[in-house]
Amino acid sequence: MSIDRQRLNSLMQREQKRFVDERPKSRALFERAGKSLWGGVPMNWMMKWAGAFPPFLREAQGAHFYDVDGHRYVDFCLGDTGAMTGHSPSATVSAVEQQIKRGITLMLPSEDGIWVGEELQKRFGLQYWQFALTATDGNRFCIRLARQITGRPKILVFNWCYHGTVDESFITLNREGIAQARRGNIGPPVDPAVTTKVVEFNDVQSLEQALAPEDVACVLAEPALTNVGIVHPEPGFHQALRELTRKHGTLLIIDETHTICAGPGGYTRAENLDPDFLVFGKPIAGGVPGAAYGFTPDVAKQISFTQNLEDCDTGGIGGTLAGNSLSLAAMRATLTKVLTKEAFDRMIPLAQRWTTGVEKVLVEYSVPWHVSRLGCRAEYLFSPTRPRNGTEAHDAMDFELERFMHLYAMNRGILLTPFHNMALMSPATGSDDVDHHTRVFREAVKELAG
Numbered sequence: 001m002s003i004d005r006q007r008l009n010s011l012m013q014r015e016q017k018r019f020v021d022e023r024p025k026s027r028a029l030f031e032r033a034g035k036s037l038w039g040g041v042p043m044n045w046m047m048k049w050a051g052a053f054p055p056f057l058r059e060a061q062g063a064h065f066y067d068v069d070g071h072r073y074v075d076f077c078l079g080d081t082g083a084m085t086g087h088s089p090s091a092t093v094s095a096v097e098q099q100i101k102r103g104i105t106l107m108l109p110s111e112d113g114i115w116v117g118e119e120l121q122k123r124f125g126l127q128y129w130q131f132a133l134t135a136t137d138g139n140r141f142c143i144r145l146a147r148q149i150t151g152r153p154k155i156l157v158f159n160w161c162y163h164g165t166v167d168e169s170f171i172t173l174n175r176e177g178i179a180q181a182r183r184g185n186i187g188p189p190v191d192p193a194v195t196t197k198v199v200e201f202n203d204v205q206s207l208e209q210a211l212a213p214e215d216v217a218c219v220l221a222e223p224a225l226t227n228v229g230i231v232h233p234e235p236g237f238h239q240a241l242r243e244l245t246r247k248h249g250t251l252l253i254i255d256e257t258h259t260i261c262a263g264p265g266g267y268t269r270a271e272n273l274d275p276d277f278l279v280f281g282k283p284i285a286g287g288v289p290g291a292a293y294g295f296t297p298d299v300a301k302q303i304s305f306t307q308n309l310e311d312c313d314t315g316g317i318g319g320t321l322a323g324n325s326l327s328l329a330a331m332r333a334t335l336t337k338v339l340t341k342e343a344f345d346r347m348i349p350l351a352q353r354w355t356t357g358v359e360k361v362l363v364e365y366s367v368p369w370h371v372s373r374l375g376c377r378a379e380y381l382f383s384p385t386r387p388r389n390g391t392e393a394h395d396a397m398d399f400e401l402e403r404f405m406h407l408y409a410m411n412r413g414i415l416l417t418p419f420h421n422m423a424l425m426s427p428a429t430g431s432d433d434v435d436h437h438t439r440v441f442r443e444a445v446k447e448l449a450g
Contacts, residue, residue, distance in 0.1 A: 003448060008404055011447060015407045019051045022411070025068040026056040048418045050407035060087035062428030065415075074433040076423035077415045081258050084283040084376075085338045086428035092286030095333035096326060105324035112328040116292070119335050123265040124256075124278050126294035131323035135257040135281025136164030138293035139220060141317040142277040143168065145295070146218035146251045148315075149302045156210055156219045156250070158201040160390025162227030163220055163255050164281075168196045173391065200389040201225055202233060204240045211248040218251040218277070223267035226258035229381040229393040229420060230372040242274055251299070253277040261351075261424065262375035263344050270375070286334040290327035338427060347376035347425040350434055354378045354423055357438030364442070365449050376425040408444040409437070 020027060030053035034040040039047045046054050055067035063086055066072055078084050085092065117129040132138045143155055143166070155168050163169040170185040171192035179193040197216060199206040210216065221241065225231035245252045254275035256266035260283065263270045268278060276299050281291030295303075307315070355378045358371045368384040381387070383396035397420070406416055414437055416423060423437065 003398075003401060004450065005400075007450060008400060008448065012400070012404050012407065015404065015411055016052055018411050019407060022071070023051075023053075023055060023067065023069045027053060029056045029068065030054070045418075050403040050410060050418065055410070062086045062088075063426050063430070063433055064428075071413065073410070073413050073415045074429075074436055075415045076425075076429075076433075076437065077417045078424045078426055079282070079287065080417050080419070080422075081260070081282045081424060083287050084261065084424055084426055085286045085334055086426035087287070089286050089334065089338045089427070091333045091337035092288070092330050095329045096288060099326050099329035102325070104326045105321055107320065109323075110325050110328060112325070112332045113323060116328055116331045116335065119332075120280070120292055120294055123335075124268050124280070124294060125265075126275070126278050127297050128300045129292050129294045130318075131328070132281070132291040132293065133289045133319060133322055133327070134164060135255065135279050135291045136166055137319065137322070138279040138281055138291045139163050139166045139169075139253065139255055142253045142279060142293050142295075143218060143220065144316055145299070145303055146253065146277070148306050149299065150217040150249065150251065152215050152217040152250075154195060154197055154216045156197040156199065156207075156216045158221060158225065158390060159198050160225060160228040160394050161201075161220075161222055162225070162258065163222075164257065166220070168192060169220065171196045171198045173198055173200070200391060201231055202237050202388050204237065204244070207241065208244050211244055211250055214248050214250075216248070216250045218253050219245055220253045220255060222255050222257075223259045223262075223271070223273060224374055225390055225393065226374070226377070226422075227419065228390050229387065229396065230374050230377070230379050231387050231389060231393050232372070232374070234388065238271065238273055251276040253279065256280045257282055258377070259374065260339075261377035263348075264339060264341050267374075283339060284334060285327050285330035286338060288327055288330035290331055292331070343427040344376065347427060347429065350425040350429055350431065351376045351378045351423070353431060354425070354434045354437060357434065358441055361438065361442045361445050365445050367445055367449075377422060379420060379422045381421065404448075405441075405444055408447075409440055412440045412443075414440055 030040045041047055058066045058068045063075055065075055120129050157169050159173050170182045171179055172182045174180050179198050181188055181192050197210045199210050252275045254268055259267040277295045279293045284290055351373050355371050355373045358380050362369055369380055369382050370386055371380040381396050382398045387393035409416055
């Protein structure tokens with residue numbers, strides 16, 4: 001099926017009118033917000049929602065939320081993984097309610113921190129843990145430690161990776177294979193090519209060439225690419241990545257920010273990876289800001305060699321609010337009672353059901369798209385073949401078509417992640433929620449087909 005762009009534009013205009021007509025309260029709030037908030041939103045990227053303005057939230061619970069105009073949505077975005085627990089899980093809410101009366105942030109340890117550290121040891125296999133407020137911070141801190149340990153200036157990432165707002169990661173390869181700042185990279189402190197090497201995911205030969213000069217402190221890697229569509233590692237890729245980093249004295253940081261969808265121990269435990277550092281944020285505290293980063297005994301020993309007590313509060317690692325009592329209480333409750341093996345045993349089959357539903361529609365209408373899944377995360381991409389690297393995945397994106405699919409779904413009570421076509425399952429998601437998406441997806445494809 002080829003897309004008739006004139007028809008797509010006409011359908012988009014119709015859907016935009018419906019969106020605006022049905023949300024007068026959100027529109028009024030957006031207009032009011034424009035007088036005090038840049039772009040009318042708390043964070044600039046919120047302007048990217050497919051509607052003429054974002055729906056303003058009234059309340060959220062579990063896998064659903066209501067906007068101020070009373071529309072009910074099935075939430076497959078789930079805070080782009082931050083609310084993968086479902087909105088306001090009762091165990092986390094109870095722990096937060098209790099802790100907030102006892103103290104929020106004190107710059108002192110609590111027993112909850114010990115419990116969380118012990119649980120993360122079991123889940124991921126790394127011995128030592130520290131805390132941050134975001135996975136971005138966790139990644140930054142690991143990069144600093146890796147540079148300190150190795151004495152090397154550069155890091156390496158994979159093209160079209162996702163590591164939050166880490167400065168060094170906003171780099172890409174142009175058509176000539178030359179590293180350059182990614183489009184949209186706002187005011188980089190230096191040209192990212194100065195700090196970072198970038199190669200394509202699954203390209204072992206280029207990886208070895210980049211590591212050979214032995215000036216790379218660490219590789220910062222998602223186990224699978226997740227923010228440009230899902231790109232799975234090819235057989236043997238992670239083994240080669242680990243062997244090459246060890247061969248060239250480069251530390252390996254695995255960022256499980258999104259790939260925690262693979263199971264309670266993320267992709268690392270599901271596929272027995274062996275990183276030097278690991279970062280886990282977003283849903284770890286059920287939506288309360290919090291993150292953790294772990295490392296091996298060998299890394300801990302090397303950190304100790306390069307630090308002293310007098311200067312341990314100076315090095316750009318940590319933060320006054322990091323490891324606060326409220327975040328740690330929320331982490332303990334979330335890991336104990338929400339992001340459990342039993343929850344993943346329910347969530348992953350729902351993602352399989354979502355994938356099957358989309359695939360059946362693609363076959364029915366002979367649509368040259370494909371759908372991929374990783375654990376309880378699934379996504380469709382506008383190409384017939386599965387990409388093997390970030391460039392292939394990025395080239396398959398279609399901004400106009402993506403916005404139409406998102407707006408069509410939103411007008412019918414479904415929220416997908418605004419940056420791509422991702423759906424995430426929570427412990428509160430039901431099969432009826434998945435089937436609702438399948439029906440709406442079929443309607444959208446049918447209208448596009450004409």
